[in-house]
Structures are given as C-alpha cells and as structure tokens.
Amino acid sequence: MSTEPATTEPDEPGGRGDGTPADGTTAPGAEDATTGTASEAAPEAAPEAAPEVSEAQAELAAQRLERERIARRKAEKAAPITSGAKLSGTAADLLAAVRAVEGGQKPPASAFGEREPAPRRPAPEPVRQPRPVAPVAGAAAPSGETVEAVRAVLAEGGAPEALVPQVAEALGEGAGTLLREDPWQLLRVPGVRPEQADGFARALLGAECGPDDERRGRAVTVWLLEQAALAGHTALEAPALAAALAQRAVPDPDEAVQSTVAEGEALVFQDALDDVPNAPRSTPADTGSDAGGDETEEERPVRVLIGLERYALAEESLADGLARVVNSLPKEDPADWESAATSAPRSAAELIRAVAGHGLVLHTGGEAARAEPAALVTAARSLGLRAYAATHSADGGRRFAAQPGSAGDGDAEEGARPGAVTVAGLLSGAEGPGRDADGALDLDLLVVLDAPQLDVETAALLAESLPDGARLVLSGDPGVLWSAGPGRVFADLLAARTCPQVASRTPDFGPIGELVSGIGIGELNQVDAPGKEVVIVPVRDAGEAVHRTAQLVVDSVPRAFGVPAEQVQVITPGHGGAAGTRALNTALKERLNPGPGRFGGFDPGDRVVHSPAPGRTTPGRVVKADAEGLHLECAGAAVVVTQERVEQTVRHGWALTAHQAVGQRWPAVVVVLPGDAAQVLTRPWVYTAFGRAERHLSVVHGVEQALPHAVAELPAKPRTTRLPALLKALVPAAD
Template sequence: MVDPSPAVLDDAVARTREALTRMGAPDRLAAPLVAVLGPDAAARLTADPWQLLELSSVTPRQADFCARTLLGAAARPDDPRRVRALVVRLVRRAAREGHTAVEYARVARALRSLGVTAPDAAGQAAAEDDRVRLIEDMPEEGDDSEFDGDLPEPPAPDRFLALASLGEAEQRLARELVRLTASEPIMDSATAAETVQAAAEKAGHDPAPELVAALVTVALRGVTVVVAGPAAQEARLATIRYAAAIAAESQTGMALLTPQASGAAALNRVLAEEGIRARTVAAALDDHALAECGLVVVDRATALDTETFAALAAACPGHAHLVLLADPAQLPSAGPGQVVADLIASRTVAVAALPDDARPTAQAALAAEVGAGRLPERVDAPGHEVVVVP
C-alpha cells in the first residue's frame, strides 16, 4: 500500500475540517481523524458521524451532539452506527486496561446507561463489525447420572466481547497450549532427578527437594509454570542451569528467552561462563530459533501479553516443553492479558513452586513481604540498603 502524498493528506484534512464544521465539531480534530480513518475521513464521517469516537478524546455525549447536528431527528440512540461505535470504544478501553475480553453483560449495562434500549444491541454490533468478536464459552457440564428422566437444559454459555485481534490471539493460544500439554516427557522422573543432582554436585551445590521436584515436572510435562518469588532468585537461576543440564542430557536443546533486552543482558552476565545464552522473545521468533528446541524456558514470563504468548506457543515445535519462570505478584504485561495468572488459575498446566533462598537480599526479602501483603516494621539490612520509614 502506497502512503498518500503530502498534497493528498492536506486535501483530506481540509475536506475533513469542512465535514466537522457541518456537524459542529472543532476543526482541530481533522488531522487526528485523517490519521485514524484515512484520506476518506470526510466521507466516512458524513456517512457515520459516530466515527468521531475513534478518537479517545471525544466523548459519547459530544459525538451524539455532532450526530444530531448533522442528521437531525434521524440520530437515534439505537442507531446501529452509534451502537457499533460504542461497543468498539468499550472493548478498546478494556484492552487498554489490560483485558483481552470483557463480559457481554458488562457491555450491555454500559450501553443501557448510554441510552441504548435494544435487548441484543451488543451482539448485533459484534455481528456487523469485524473489529469486534463475540466469544461464547460453554461451562463444564455436571454429572447427569442422578437424572432418571429427561436431562435438564444445558447451561447458557458465558459470553464475552473482544477486539478481533485479541480474541483470535486467545483462541490461537488456547489451541497451541493444548498441543503443547500433549508433548511426550523429555525423560523419566528418576533420570531427571539424577541429572539435576549430578549437575548440582558438579557445581558444589545441594539442591532443595522443591527445586528438584520442579525440574522433574519440567521434564515430564509439556507446559509448566515455575513460580519464583522475589526471594527465590538463586533458585530461579538454578532452575535455568539445571533445565539446561536436562536438555543437554536428553539431547533436545534448550532456548532461554526473556521479554526485554535488559533482562537478557542481566541473565547473560550471570550465565556467561556456563554456555547458556538468553535472547529476547521477539528476536527468537523473528529468526525461527525455536524450530529445533525441545525445552523453551521463558524468564520473567508475566511480562508477556496474550498476542506475544500466542506467537511464542505457535513457534514451539510439537515435541517441545514450555517452561514459564514467573512471579505472579510482579506487574502484569504492558499489553492486554495476564496469561501466567490465568494459567495458574485454570489448573490446566503443571505448576511448581521454588523455595526461597536461604539468604535472600534485603531488597528481595522486602519484596517478598510486600508481595504477600505485609509491610514489616524493619528489614535486616546491615548496610542500610533498605530502610522502612513509618
């Protein structure tokens, strides 16, 4: 697609200013609207004045005023154009707040508060606008063995609305995770435990039983969330080292990934002498680096949003095990979705918890307390690197 020339854009902005003047809107919105709607913004606004709501700075009340100015009595609260614009706006706002989907009932209530009286207006808007998708999730059916006669009516599905791109990403991620959870074990539990113990002895360490159990789970299960709190940083790094030992012993290969470049650099400084190199998720996906890996370890996994997670899961080969090292108490991803928290809550994947370090740093100890909802009166910090001020 060829970008419009400056002359074309200038003409589009001028025509959009005229359209805005006819509907009583400030002409300063012309350039932003052309950027969002394209060079035909004037024609699109004339046909549908509620497209003003494509700009987050325009309120529904302001858009309604402009629609009445342009359309007169034809500007009705239940106008399908208005309903579509409002639904898209509500779902986009939910996405900005980190949600990949929003409950249908919540959108319906919001529409009623904005004067929309049609009973299934939100569903109709989703059917007519390819930017929004209606998602139906059937609840699990209960045990019907106690019924001797006719079976009861099936429960109504849970309904959600999502931006099409996010809805597709969630469904793609679900399919890929189902595929990965079916992966065969990399090695049996006894061999995995022996491999971890041998690697630990070589390094002069005595691994905690919880750490060994977590690595055995990694070897057995296709998708594992390894929970590492702020006071388990040594255990977190040990998990990476022993996962690499399992990958080497089983000759499956391992990829170590992290969301940000700064995180990759920090890991590489710590692991510099061990032949384990971390890369960002984006870089690994760009050059298809996961094609031969049997073990894919993602550090700081809570920072990955749903769309990135879906791409990552799709890039993992069928035999791979996906390991998510994460502290659920950390800040969620900047993009929509909290995949790690959802996976833990779903109970559909393996979850293993790492023990806290024997001597966590003062910062880590304080972070662990705060993550648990407590603020201690003091922290053991001889160098005063952490001070609690009442």
C-alpha cells in the same frame, strides 16, 4: 466543540491505575465491576536510523501476519450458515440467548448445547505458513488525497486538525468518505471519547443525529470493548457491556450489541460455569410428563461474553498452541534428564525433572529463583538440546546472565550477548535461533522469564511459533502486576492446572527481599535494616513529596550508598497529579539536566523511556536531536524517533509508573506515595514497586493507613478472559 484526544494513562491518581483514561473517565471494566490493570499503549516504533527494519516494526509486522493466519484458519473451520436476516447460524442463536439471559429467561438449548469434545491427538500437525525471519515493515502511509479528504471532513465537523494523521492512519484509504458517512468512526482514534464523537456527528449530520442512531450504537460498543482491552479484559460479560452502553445513553443496548455482531465488529461466546460455586442452573421447560416419567437433567450454567475478534482469535490460538505443546512431546526422549537433574543444584533439580516429562511447565518464584531456569537452560544445552531463555527487556537478560550457571545463547560468533534473548527479538528473528523451513522457531526448549508480562497476543505468537516436540517453560513471580495488554495468561494457566507447576523454595535475601515476601502474602512487616536498606520518609503533602524525592535522588542516596543519581529510579502511581511522573520528572530535570527542551521538551542527556509498541517500555537517554528526529540510546542500541512520534512514544524517565518499571530492577529505588494515590494502591502494585530495588529502597510515604490496607485487603483487580475455559476443553487437568 473540542475533540482533543485524551491520552490513556495507567496508574493515574484520580484515574485508579487500572487503565482509566487520564481525564478521569472510566473504562467499562471500571464502571461495571470488571476492572483490571493496564499499562500505557503507544503506537508502533519509529524507524531506526539504519535502513534495516527496526525490532519494533518487525515485531508488529509479525503480529499482523500471525493475525491474518489465525483469521484464515478460523474461517476454514466452519463456513457461515444462514440463520436470520443478518446473522449466521451459531451467532444468531447466541444472540437470541443474550436477549433471553438479559430478560431473565432460559436460553435456547440449541445455543448452549454441549459440543462433542475434540479427540486428543498425540502429535497434532498444525498447518503453518512459512514466515520470513525479518518481516517487512508495516503498511504504507495513507495517500495525500486521503489525508486532505480527512482534513476537510474534520474541519467541517469542528474537530482539531491535529487529529488528521491519526484518523487517516486508523481508518486507512477512503477515510474521508467513511468518516462523512459514519461520523462515529472517529471513536476508532485512540483517546477520542463518545461525547467528543457525538459533537462531531452533530456538526456533520445536524437534525439527523440522535442517540438511537444504529451507527452510534455500534461505534460505542466497539469503543467500550477497546477500553475493556486497555483494562486487561479479552471480553466483557453481556450484562456488564449492556450496563456500560446504557450509561453511554445508548437506548437499546441489546440491539446495539446485535448490530455490532451482525456487522462482524465483535463476536459473541458462551462459556460453561461448571466450577462456579452456587451458580444458578437453567432447567429444561416443563414437559408435562407424569410423576413416574423420565427425569430431566439440569443444564450447565453459562455466561455470555462479547469480545473483539482480534483478542478472541488470539486467545483461541493460544489455547490451541498450548494444547499442541502439551500433546506433542515425544514418548521416547534420548536425553538423559535424570543425570542432568542429579548434577544440577538442588533447587533446580525439581524443575529439570518436571521438564523431562512434560511439554509445558510453569515455574514460580521471585528474583533469586531465576537461578533455577538458568540452571535448566545450562542442563538442556549440556544434553545437546537447543535451549533458549527469553525475557521482556534487556535488563532482564542482564539479570539472567548474572545468575550462577547461566549459559550464553550459543550465538556468540554472531555477536549475540550471553544470557537471554528478548521476546520481541525472538519473534522478529533479530535474536535467537531464527526459524526453520516451516516457520517455527528452531529450538527444543524455550524458557520465558517474567511470564506475567505476557499478554494474550504475544503468548499466542510464542505458542504458535514453537515446533512440535518442543518444551515450553513459563517462569515468573505471580505477585507482580499483570500484563500491559489484554489477558492474564500466566495467572490463567496457574488457575487452570493443566500442566505441572514448580514453586521455587529459593527466597529473595536481605531486608528488601523479606519486606517484599511479606507483601506477597498480604503482610506489611517492619524489617530489620541495619544498613539502611529500607528507609521510610514521611511527608504531609504532594509538594513536600516532590521536594523530598528530588533530595533523595540528587543527594541523599548517592552520598549514603554510593549509587549514582542515574542509577536511582523513582516510581509513583500515576502520570498526573501533584506528585505524578510529570511533576517529578520536571523537578528532577531541573536538578539533574536543566535545559530549554528544544525538541519536544527534551535535551541531550535527558533520561527517558521509549514505548515503541503497546506495553513495551525501554529506558534510554537522549543523545541529540536533528531533522531526522530525536536520537536515543536505549539498552545499548541507537534509536531515532521521528518528530511526529516523539509526543506519543517518548517520556522523561527519571520517574516511572510501576507498570512501566515491571520487569526491570535498579540499584536504588524511591517509591513515592502521595496522598492522592491512596485510591489506586493494590497489593500487586506495592509488591511490584517495592520489588524493583536491588540494594536500597526509600519510601516517600504520604498515604498513612492506605498502604497497609492495600497490602492486606486489595488483591489484583479481576480480568475477564476465556483462556481457562478454552484450555479445559482441550487439555485434561494435570495430576
């Protein structure tokens, strides 16, 4: 029995590019019509060479502290009320509703009774726990005794020894005992699949092992919810989850869900569907009254959702934080915003005026539209406000600083670069203003660029970190791929219409800008490119695609456009396949930096990407390798990745997926579309990949009519989230 972990790799040809594991299997979202996009997840960062806490470790520690704070606040809201053998009051009622809905019956009114709306407060006073500027590093590694116990259990069950450190880390102290008592806990290790855990359980339990084991039902339920999170969902609708459980040979899906909720491993929710057209409505039972009796009102339609506590609490915390931002803006503001708007460029004046009167503002536009938030930050600072911009990458900060009128971050004396801080650096305290005595960010205005990349957990951290009275602007291009992590925060906020939305009228110029703008509205137009800014290179098969790509990167683009090969980025739909990132990186390494790959397949000079935390990808270059690990230079910073983390967090970077490339741009880009990529293409994928080019775009084209079909007919895959319903209950719709 083999239980080698199957790495989850997005954008995989044959894996559909929506978070589907690389081995061809599908997440529940993919199997049950609830698919979404995802980007590869990587473990937490390896420590930096310096003794200080690394940025990635600090960010992860900050997230742990925030989740603990959210959980404490959640527990304080309502104590459990006994109702049934295992469940507490509301959960028991809602689970009964799940059974009723699944059986086509009317759910109990007590479960879905409308709650009294919470009164709006003009300036809520949240309870914050002070947080240090530099959080401590993560939890200590498992003890040697735990590791040895895990090794013995895995050997007894026929699992590979390579899983030992991952199991010990995932299950913590006592992992060996826990795994022996419940072999399906092996599913908590990323990459392990149900059939592999089943084989392990059979080896340990023998005749006692069966598909109806309650432990298996719970473990598979949690695994399916985790797979859904990889595909971008914060929860799954009850019917979709039940169908996925049935496909995994769970005999009684409802019982498995009930057991999972009873053990506190998942939560159940109900959301009203008032705005869903033609939604079925449940009506009260016939009371037997006379024709002239009181009329009964139709009950609101609902959907029942099941989700992991981690994402449920983050989504609720985000909604609460955004409601506080909206409601806590002071009624009297001494700043002369109108004067700032009048003196600002015309394209930015509307944004400045919107920010003047609102705590939360959404701003949409392409690359050229970044000049407008840059002008906003400059105007706010001219008014004496502590204004900051945050991007998701160092490259985003570079592009922000290049905008006309952009300002530095005000900390030049501390060595901070001009332009924007990074979101990770801001949250960890490594960049930006730091935090005040209450643990809130010490600022008056925060502009977050590339907002579609915000996952629900990061967005919740940002919202909860803002002080009362601060303004928040989320700015980004709604056409690009959504976040790597669960949620679709920016899209949900745009759909909820709970705050002003300012759409930029500044177009992206040139042939590439014209091409990408057309893709955004579903049109793949032929553009006039007199300077060869856009070139189509037709190919017949994947082998020719790899050959032509290497030729373009090594010779044609540098010779024709003067762009060095190290500034040419290849983007392809997936990691696997004959023209995926692995094949292309192998070919490009042979041409650009041949070597034996002495350290985990890498050599000094190799172009790489480092993924220190889920959803974060930083381009870099290998400097050297020694006993400490692999030494990288990433965005001007030295990074040391220990040997055990190299395989999981470092890849060659001459070729990337669109999910890895989102939020960054290069002088020249070669987009590779081999024939086996036809099934994974969507309009957001094409829009994102083509939009990474600044001066030149080459398209190695082998998908024939699949490309125009994807642009015209295949929008973003849906994600199941609760944020719009939560916001509707807390914040009234904007005028």
